Amino acid sequence: MTKIIHPGAWELTATNPTCELSAIYVPTAWRQVANNLAQQRAKLKGKGYRSVPVYSLDPLIVGSFPQIIKTVRNGWQKGNIPWLLATETTELDDLGDFIKDWLREEFSCLEDVESKLTNLNNDDWHWEEPKIYDLLHPQNQVETSNLYQAIPDYLAKEFLQNPTISFGVDEQYELTFYQVVSLQGAELMSWPPTEITVTKGKETIETAYISFVISFVLQTVPWREKPIIYHHLSIRRWLTQPLKYIPYPGVKAHIGDNRRWLDGQRQPFSFITVMMNRYGTERNWPQAISNLLSLNDSQLPDTNDLVSNPSYNWSGINTIPSGIQAAIAYTSKLGDQPCFGGVSPQDLASLDQAIAAHLPVQRVGEAENESGKVFIFWPSEKPKKKIVPLLADKDNQSPKPKKAKKSEDPNYSATPMLRPKLAAPAVFRKVDNPLHTILILWETSQCRDALIDEICKLLYLSPTNVDNIYEGAYGSLCIKTQHVGDLTQDLEIRPFSEAKKTYQQQRLILLAERINKITAFLPQTKELSGALIEIRPKPFISEADPKIAWRIGAVKAGYLNQHIHRITYTTKDGTEKLKKSGLEPVKRAVLDLLRQLGILPDKHLIIPEKDGIDINVWLTCFYVLRRTRKTNAENIPKTVVLMIRVNPVTAKVELTTPDLFNTQGWVSYPVGLAHLSDAEWDFNADDESNEEPDDEQKRKEQRLINKFVAECLQDCLNTPITENQSPRVLFMAEAQNARKMLNWLQNQNLLANDALQALKQHLSQTEINRLWIVRLRVADNGEVPVAIVKDSPGSRTSGVYRWQNVCDDKERSLYLSVRKPLNTEQNILRTWQSRLDDGGKQAGKARILEIALIHHHPEITGNKLAHFVHSLRSRWPYFANDVSLPLPFPFATKAKEYAVSAKDNLDFSETEDFDFN
Incomplete structure (x- = not known):
C-alpha cells in the first residue's frame, strides 16, 4: 500500500x-x-x-x-x-x-x-x-479577505509568463493557457481545444474537443493562521454539433477576445463567461453587454449562429488567438456527453511538477498512510466456479471444460441491501414503525409485475390465498396495486397569450390541483406505508412536469414514495421490449424505498475486535436542509437543520429537528421524513439571491441551533446502547454545509477559540469527555486538495492519510480520506495515460474527504478515530462502494427529497465539467 x-x-x-x-x-x-x-x-x-x-x-x-x-x-x-x-x-x-x-x-x-x-x-x-497590499502580511481583516482573490490572481499572472505546459507520460502534448475571468479564485484554460479520440475497446468511435482548466484557490485549514493555495485540474468538453435544445434560463458561452469591452482597449487574449438567455423561443445576450460592445464597434456572435455552430471562429493549432471566439461547454442538460470527464492522475502529476518548477511556491507538508488493518464490512461470498461436466458424446466434446457463468443468486450482489439474506430479516424485524404495506401505482403491466417480482425475490416472499398478501420465512407484506389513471400526465401548461400567466404561475396552480387529486385518489392508510410510482419521462416543457406533485401528494396521504420510469418500449410491430437498462431501475426503485423507510441490515455496525472501537458509540451527524418561508410567529424565515442518530447494535435510525425535538424528541427516520414534507419551504431557499438575515437574527439562530445540538447530544449520552454502560457519541458535521449555523466549526474559530465553548454551556465536563467531534469537508468548490502519489506519478491509492506539517500546532493533524475505485470504474485511464490519450475511458480519480478531529478523549488515538470515520464510508449498505460521506450522513443528505415545495425550481442540479473530479 x-x-x-x-x-x-x-x-x-x-x-x-x-x-x-x-x-x-x-x-x-x-x-x-x-x-x-x-x-x-x-x-x-x-x-x-x-x-x-x-x-x-x-x-x-x-x-x-x-x-x-x-x-x-x-x-x-x-x-x-x-x-x-x-x-x-x-x-x-x-x-x-x-x-x-x-x-x-x-x-x-x-x-x-x-x-x-x-x-x-x-x-x-x-x-x-x-x-x-502586502500579500504575505495583511494588516487587517479587510486586507485578509482581499487575499482570496489577490493571491490566486498573482499566481495566475506568474503562470502566464510561461503559459505552456507539457502533458503526457512522454510530454507529447503541449497546451497553452489563457485567463478565464473568475470571481472564485483564478482560472486558466488551454486554447485552442484539443481533439481527442473516444474509443471503446480497440475501435475508435469518434472525436471530441476538450480544454484543460487550471484553477488556483486560496483556502483556510483548521489550526493554521495563514491560508494556503490549492491547485485543481479539470476539463471542459466543447460542443461542436448544433444544439437541439436550449434549456431555461439559457446556456453559458465562453467568449474569447483580445479587446477589453469596457473601453475597447487591447489586452492579452482572455475568456469571459456570458449567459445566453432564453426567453420562450428567443435567445439573447444580456442587453448591457450587447450595447457596450456596439459602442466599441464590436459585437458578440449572433445567438442563432452560435447555436448552429458552437465552435465559433476557433483559432488553429500553433496560432495566436485574436478577435472574438466563442464556445459552448457540455453540461448534463445539453444531451449526451462528448467524452468522459475528468483528468488522469498522470495529468495531475504533470501540472504538479510544472507548478513546483516554475512558480514561487513550496509544498505544504505531505501525508502518510495511517489506514491500519483494512477489512470488508459487508463480505459477499463469491460463487463457486463450477466446471461444466464432460459431454458423453465425444464428437461434441469441447477441447477444454468450460467454467459456468457468474451465479445469478442475488445474495452475491455487490450492493449489500440487494442481498435477500440481509434485506429480508432487516425489513421484518421488530421496529417502532414496521412496514406492512407497499402500494404499486402503475401505468404499464410490465413495470407492475417486475416490481412485485423484485419485492418477492428480495424479501423471500410468495403469494398466498389471501388477495395482496405475500408471505415468507421472515414475515408477511401487503402489496397493493392500482393504475395511476391520468394523474401522471403532464400538467396542461398553455401559451402565455392564451393563459395570460407565465409558465411558472400556471405551474403553481396546476400543481396544487394535482396534489389534491393525488391525495384523494390514493387508498387511505392508518400507518405510514411505502409506494412505488411509475411516472412518465420529463416533458419538453419542464414546467409541465408533475413529479413533485406525486412526492408531496403521496406523503400527504401517508405514503413515502419512490418513482420509476417505464422499463419497456414499444417496437414498430407493437410488441413490448425491455429497455437497455433492463431490470436495474426496478431494483434501484425498491432499494430506494427501503432506504426511505430507514432500514439497515440486522447487524452490528461496529465490530470491536476489528475496528478497535467499543460498540457503545452512537453514530450521529448534523445537516442543514434549507430555509422556511416567513410563517412563524415572528414572521421571519428559519433555517431547518436535522440530526440523525444510529444505534450500532440495533441498527435503528432516528431523526429529529428543533421543532420535533421540542415536542417528540427523536422519531423514526420515516416519520421524520414525513414531518419534513409538512414544512412551508421558502421557494427561493437555495438561490443566491435569497435575502440574507441580519446579523442579530443570525446570532440568535446560531444560539438556538447550538442549544438544539447540545440537547440532542446530551440525550444520546444519557441513552444507553447496551445495559449498564454509559455510551460515547461520535458527532460529525460537514464543513461547507454546517459552518454558517455551527460557526464554532469555522477554521478561524478553531484557531482562536475553544471550539467546544458553545457546547460547554449545556454539557458537563464528564459528558464532554464522552464526545468524539469530527468535522468533515468534501472536495466541492476546490476546498480539499488533490493528491499525487509520491515517487509514482499516475498511480492511484486509497486509505486514510495523516497530513503532517500543515497545522501551526504540531500536535494537530488533518487526515485525508481517499476512497477505493468504484465498481463502475473498471475501464479507466492507465497510470501512464493522459486524458488527451483517450476520451473513452473514465478518469478513475477519487475526490478526497478532509477529516478534522475537533475533540476526542485521549483514550482513543487520533489515527484510530480517523481510520474509523474513514471506514464508515464503506458501511452504507445501499451502495456497492465507498460513499462521499460516512454513515449515517447518506440518511441526512437524502432527507432533502422531502424538504420540497411546489414552488421549487424543477431541477436543482446541473452537472458541469468544472467540478474538481
Missing part, C-alpha cells in the same frame, strides 16, 4: 510579493435608485430579493473589465464599502450607460424605470487612489 501522498497545497516563497488595487464605490444617487427599484419590484411581486441583485450585475461588469478581481456584495448597500477592486484602472466613460442598461433589463417589469434613470449622472463614477 502506498505510504506517502503529496497534497496539491502550496505557500508563497516570493520575496515581499505585493498587489496594487484600485477601488470603485457606488455613488450615493445610483445606490439609492437601484435599492428603490429592488424594493419596488419586491412589493409588486409580493416576494423576492429586496436588495440590489448584484449576483446578476457582477459577472457582467467583471467580464467587461477582466482586471477586476473582486466585487463586494454589500457595495450597493453601504456607502463606506467599495463595490469593485481592480489591479488596473481604465476610462469609465461608458460605465454609467452600461449600468443603466443593466437596470433597465433587470427591472423591466416596472413601468417607471426610465424616469428614475434620467437624473443619474454618468460622471459620478470614478476610481479611488490605488493602494499597495
Whole structure:
C-alpha cells in the first residue's frame, strides 16, 4: 500500500510579493435608485430579493473589465464599502450607460424605470487612489479577505509568463493557457481545444474537443493562521454539433477576445463567461453587454449562429488567438456527453511538477498512510466456479471444460441491501414503525409485475390465498396495486397569450390541483406505508412536469414514495421490449424505498475486535436542509437543520429537528421524513439571491441551533446502547454545509477559540469527555486538495492519510480520506495515460474527504478515530462502494427529497465539467 501522498497545497516563497488595487464605490444617487427599484419590484411581486441583485450585475461588469478581481456584495448597500477592486484602472466613460442598461433589463417589469434613470449622472463614477497590499502580511481583516482573490490572481499572472505546459507520460502534448475571468479564485484554460479520440475497446468511435482548466484557490485549514493555495485540474468538453435544445434560463458561452469591452482597449487574449438567455423561443445576450460592445464597434456572435455552430471562429493549432471566439461547454442538460470527464492522475502529476518548477511556491507538508488493518464490512461470498461436466458424446466434446457463468443468486450482489439474506430479516424485524404495506401505482403491466417480482425475490416472499398478501420465512407484506389513471400526465401548461400567466404561475396552480387529486385518489392508510410510482419521462416543457406533485401528494396521504420510469418500449410491430437498462431501475426503485423507510441490515455496525472501537458509540451527524418561508410567529424565515442518530447494535435510525425535538424528541427516520414534507419551504431557499438575515437574527439562530445540538447530544449520552454502560457519541458535521449555523466549526474559530465553548454551556465536563467531534469537508468548490502519489506519478491509492506539517500546532493533524475505485470504474485511464490519450475511458480519480478531529478523549488515538470515520464510508449498505460521506450522513443528505415545495425550481442540479473530479 502506498505510504506517502503529496497534497496539491502550496505557500508563497516570493520575496515581499505585493498587489496594487484600485477601488470603485457606488455613488450615493445610483445606490439609492437601484435599492428603490429592488424594493419596488419586491412589493409588486409580493416576494423576492429586496436588495440590489448584484449576483446578476457582477459577472457582467467583471467580464467587461477582466482586471477586476473582486466585487463586494454589500457595495450597493453601504456607502463606506467599495463595490469593485481592480489591479488596473481604465476610462469609465461608458460605465454609467452600461449600468443603466443593466437596470433597465433587470427591472423591466416596472413601468417607471426610465424616469428614475434620467437624473443619474454618468460622471459620478470614478476610481479611488490605488493602494499597495502586502500579500504575505495583511494588516487587517479587510486586507485578509482581499487575499482570496489577490493571491490566486498573482499566481495566475506568474503562470502566464510561461503559459505552456507539457502533458503526457512522454510530454507529447503541449497546451497553452489563457485567463478565464473568475470571481472564485483564478482560472486558466488551454486554447485552442484539443481533439481527442473516444474509443471503446480497440475501435475508435469518434472525436471530441476538450480544454484543460487550471484553477488556483486560496483556502483556510483548521489550526493554521495563514491560508494556503490549492491547485485543481479539470476539463471542459466543447460542443461542436448544433444544439437541439436550449434549456431555461439559457446556456453559458465562453467568449474569447483580445479587446477589453469596457473601453475597447487591447489586452492579452482572455475568456469571459456570458449567459445566453432564453426567453420562450428567443435567445439573447444580456442587453448591457450587447450595447457596450456596439459602442466599441464590436459585437458578440449572433445567438442563432452560435447555436448552429458552437465552435465559433476557433483559432488553429500553433496560432495566436485574436478577435472574438466563442464556445459552448457540455453540461448534463445539453444531451449526451462528448467524452468522459475528468483528468488522469498522470495529468495531475504533470501540472504538479510544472507548478513546483516554475512558480514561487513550496509544498505544504505531505501525508502518510495511517489506514491500519483494512477489512470488508459487508463480505459477499463469491460463487463457486463450477466446471461444466464432460459431454458423453465425444464428437461434441469441447477441447477444454468450460467454467459456468457468474451465479445469478442475488445474495452475491455487490450492493449489500440487494442481498435477500440481509434485506429480508432487516425489513421484518421488530421496529417502532414496521412496514406492512407497499402500494404499486402503475401505468404499464410490465413495470407492475417486475416490481412485485423484485419485492418477492428480495424479501423471500410468495403469494398466498389471501388477495395482496405475500408471505415468507421472515414475515408477511401487503402489496397493493392500482393504475395511476391520468394523474401522471403532464400538467396542461398553455401559451402565455392564451393563459395570460407565465409558465411558472400556471405551474403553481396546476400543481396544487394535482396534489389534491393525488391525495384523494390514493387508498387511505392508518400507518405510514411505502409506494412505488411509475411516472412518465420529463416533458419538453419542464414546467409541465408533475413529479413533485406525486412526492408531496403521496406523503400527504401517508405514503413515502419512490418513482420509476417505464422499463419497456414499444417496437414498430407493437410488441413490448425491455429497455437497455433492463431490470436495474426496478431494483434501484425498491432499494430506494427501503432506504426511505430507514432500514439497515440486522447487524452490528461496529465490530470491536476489528475496528478497535467499543460498540457503545452512537453514530450521529448534523445537516442543514434549507430555509422556511416567513410563517412563524415572528414572521421571519428559519433555517431547518436535522440530526440523525444510529444505534450500532440495533441498527435503528432516528431523526429529529428543533421543532420535533421540542415536542417528540427523536422519531423514526420515516416519520421524520414525513414531518419534513409538512414544512412551508421558502421557494427561493437555495438561490443566491435569497435575502440574507441580519446579523442579530443570525446570532440568535446560531444560539438556538447550538442549544438544539447540545440537547440532542446530551440525550444520546444519557441513552444507553447496551445495559449498564454509559455510551460515547461520535458527532460529525460537514464543513461547507454546517459552518454558517455551527460557526464554532469555522477554521478561524478553531484557531482562536475553544471550539467546544458553545457546547460547554449545556454539557458537563464528564459528558464532554464522552464526545468524539469530527468535522468533515468534501472536495466541492476546490476546498480539499488533490493528491499525487509520491515517487509514482499516475498511480492511484486509497486509505486514510495523516497530513503532517500543515497545522501551526504540531500536535494537530488533518487526515485525508481517499476512497477505493468504484465498481463502475473498471475501464479507466492507465497510470501512464493522459486524458488527451483517450476520451473513452473514465478518469478513475477519487475526490478526497478532509477529516478534522475537533475533540476526542485521549483514550482513543487520533489515527484510530480517523481510520474509523474513514471506514464508515464503506458501511452504507445501499451502495456497492465507498460513499462521499460516512454513515449515517447518506440518511441526512437524502432527507432533502422531502424538504420540497411546489414552488421549487424543477431541477436543482446541473452537472458541469468544472467540478474538481
